[in-house]
Amino acid sequence: MAGEPRSPLVAFEAKDLGHGDSVVLSRLTLTLCPGERVALLGPSGAGKSTLLGALRRRLGDSAAWCPQQHGLVPQLAVYHNVYMGRLAEHSALANLWNLVHPLAGPWREVADLCDALGLDGLMRRPVAQLSGGQRQRVAIARALYQQRALFLGDEPVASVDPHQALRLLALIDHRHATSVIALHQRELALSHFDRVWGLRDGRLVIDAPAGELSLADLDGLYPDADTDADGRTGDAASRDRP
Amino acid sequence: MTQAHPRPQEARPGWLAGQSAGVRLARHSLTLVALAVVLLPFADLAILTRDPWAELGRMARGLAWPAWGALETPLEALGLTVAVALWGTLGGIVLGFPLALLFPRSRLIRAGCAFARAIHELFWALLFLQVFGLSAATALMALAIPYAGIFAKVYAEILEQIPGAPRDALPSGIGRLSRFVYSELPLAWTRLAAYTRYRFECALRASVLLGFVGLPTLGFQLETAFREGRYHEAGALLWLFYLLIASLPWWGHRRLLPLLALGSAMLLGPWPALEGGLLWRFVSQDIWPPALLEGDWQGLIAWLARIPDLGPAIGNTLLLGLLGSVGALIVALVLWPLACRHFGNPATRLAGRGLLVFLRSTPELMLAFFFLLLLGPSLLPAWLALALHNGALIAFLVARHADAIRPGMPELGASGRLAYELLPRLYPGILALLYYRAEVILRETAILGMLGVATLGYYIDANFEYLLFDVAFFLLLVTAALNIAVDALSRRLRPGESAIIEDPCQR
Numbered sequence: 001m002a003g004e005p006r007s008p009l010v011a012f013e014a015k016d017l018g019h020g021d022s023v024v025l026s027r028l029t030l031t032l033c034p035g036e037r038v039a040l041l042g043p044s045g046a047g048k049s050t051l052l053g054a055l056r057r058r059l060g061d062s063a064a065w066c067p068q069q070h071g072l073v074p075q076l077a078v079y080h081n082v083y084m085g086r087l088a089e090h091s092a093l094a095n096l097w098n099l100v101h102p103l104a105g106p107w108r109e110v111a112d113l114c115d116a117l118g119l120d121g122l123m124r125r126p127v128a129q130l131s132g133g134q135r136q137r138v139a140i141a142r143a144l145y146q147q148r149a150l151f152l153g154d155e156p157v158a159s160v161d162p163h164q165a166l167r168l169l170a171l172i173d174h175r176h177a178t179s180v181i182a183l184h185q186r187e188l189a190l191s192h193f194d195r196v197w198g199l200r201d202g203r204l205v206i207d208a209p210a211g212e213l214s215l216a217d218l219d220g221l222y223p224d225a226d227t228d229a230d231g232r233t234g235d236a237a238s239r240d241r242p
Numbered sequence: 243m244t245q246a247h248p249r250p251q252e253a254r255p256g257w258l259a260g261q262s263a264g265v266r267l268a269r270h271s272l273t274l275v276a277l278a279v280v281l282l283p284f285a286d287l288a289i290l291t292r293d294p295w296a297e298l299g300r301m302a303r304g305l306a307w308p309a310w311g312a313l314e315t316p317l318e319a320l321g322l323t324v325a326v327a328l329w330g331t332l333g334g335i336v337l338g339f340p341l342a343l344l345f346p347r348s349r350l351i352r353a354g355c356a357f358a359r360a361i362h363e364l365f366w367a368l369l370f371l372q373v374f375g376l377s378a379a380t381a382l383m384a385l386a387i388p389y390a391g392i393f394a395k396v397y398a399e400i401l402e403q404i405p406g407a408p409r410d411a412l413p414s415g416i417g418r419l420s421r422f423v424y425s426e427l428p429l430a431w432t433r434l435a436a437y438t439r440y441r442f443e444c445a446l447r448a449s450v451l452l453g454f455v456g457l458p459t460l461g462f463q464l465e466t467a468f469r470e471g472r473y474h475e476a477g478a479l480l481w482l483f484y485l486l487i488a489s490l491p492w493w494g495h496r497r498l499l500p501l502l503a504l505g506s507a508m509l510l511g512p513w514p515a516l517e518g519g520l521l522w523r524f525v526s527q528d529i530w531p532p533a534l535l536e537g538d539w540q541g542l543i544a545w546l547a548r549i550p551d552l553g554p555a556i557g558n559t560l561l562l563g564l565l566g567s568v569g570a571l572i573v574a575l576v577l578w579p580l581a582c583r584h585f586g587n588p589a590t591r592l593a594g595r596g597l598l599v600f601l602r603s604t605p606e607l608m609l610a611f612f613f614l615l616l617l618g619p620s621l622l623p624a625w626l627a628l629a630l631h632n633g634a635l636i637a638f639l640v641a642r643h644a645d646a647i648r649p650g651m652p653e654l655g656a657s658g659r660l661a662y663e664l665l666p667r668l669y670p671g672i673l674a675l676l677y678y679r680a681e682v683i684l685r686e687t688a689i690l691g692m693l694g695v696a697t698l699g700y701y702i703d704a705n706f707e708y709l710l711f712d713v714a715f716f717l718l719l720v721t722a723a724l725n726i727a728v729d730a731l732s733r734r735l736r737p738g739e740s741a742i743i744e745d746p747c748q749r
Contacts (some may be wrong), residue, residue, distance in 0.1 A: 076424070
């Protein structure tokens, strides 16, 4: 598994990951190399979000982040939600003014992005009025707008149809050399990614090039509804902070 | 297969026994009622006027046939009432919003806000009256200071409850202000605006009340007319006030507010000639016991000994608070079905809603004043006023909440629907609202003292009148401490957060 010529972006060596005191992923060992496109698979509660959170902390400002619950502000327009990806690059005064009257440069850039994502004509619409699929695309637009070298996505294509999922993944690939994307479409993971990480019960059970895996290998991650339910309760418990 | 012999039947629970939420809350409420009944003999509930019914008849005739022509400059008083309410609320926002941002982090600010809240608007007015006289400054500060404390607390609570996901999704390195206006303020905006709107309605009532201490708002003419028995004129003024409250959605529209604020600013006045020396003397000397300023501890003890016995006044204040709260609970339980879509017919609902709007828009001091003229000075008029006003306010919110409930078994009769479908869902919320109101009720018991009811407020008012500012200020501090203690107690007793009826107007 080792022997990569380039130096890895992130390397975990027998590392415990979790929230506070509770460990979700124990003794995790993996490396992420530049230029890799990784699909992250596993039943819900297996620790996908925990792993992505840890990667996000490690990678800091070099990674664009597209969270599972989208993290959008429903009261603000699509334009403002996308603009939020680059809030840090403007002064507080410019950001305030932008709420009153959109800045010309960002408006053009966001408009181009929205065209590419099929959100044209919706820029002034509050996110609260959009459908689930549209919101997901707004969240992706915000991540793309950050213009980072890496893309970290927690199920960014969960609520769109397969055809559109392909298009969105292609767009993400086009703009980012490296990406780690949590998915639950196993076929997409094999057809569209270089590498697959498979999590089950808080352990990394698959870490292999996509070309060496079959659908049957991936099926092993989702044995039956029983484990899934267990995973869910585990996840809920870890979220119940005191 | 394993059930070889039938299990013994589960024992039938006794009266109000068990641990279900409903039974627990019923026991809780009955304890409260029992406590009120046990303490009732200690309250002075005598009816002191000889012929209350004749007086009531005259008042009713006054309300039925208002003498519009007899009013002197009602529009001016009306304009000033709105101007004071609007600018007082704006002042409260300007002071309270920055405090809300610091509220979770600073114990000092939380304590300061609790103190500002614990003293009623009218007492703040009495205090500022000594420095700024009968001026707009007194009126505005009397509203802005307690409202700053209230806004700080409520805004902070609202901001604390917004979802954290949008904030967590942002990239790092964003300034505090940008983060706030993009990922926090928009999420809280609707609730902030709704609460501010409700507070403005309270400010209108408070602005009317400022007339009772002599400021020329609507309340000044109202009090004079009532006191002199000119009930037809008082009726006209009351109708004017109800029209003002009822038409609030039209003239208080979001788009009109800037215009209204600028226009009404012209009406504010008169402005006091500010004398720095006088203000400083008042703050640094007049309100403190002379012995304390001289560091004379013996003298301070002698000063304390000269203060009349506060036991009965504190007892009356607390007793009236308890009786008022229990009364409000009973009034709310009786009145809410009248205004709710699940009961009666359109005509009864309209009448019920009208009654609730009437009772909750009449300032409680006004109601107390009305009962006082009717029944004479005892705790009774104050109790009736507190129970009716606050009960109607709770009933109004509960009815609106009940309207949103879709019963699982709509074919049940009225009593079944009340007892099995609605009350179990609503009662925890009713009790939570009551405990929120308990603090407000206690604050109001104190101001009812200004009408001659023997609560702490009576002594505060009297000492201000005798220009004994040090004693008056000391009594204000005692009142504030009492309110803060009762607030802490009611927060401990009230049902959990989940029970609370989600409404900005709950406090």
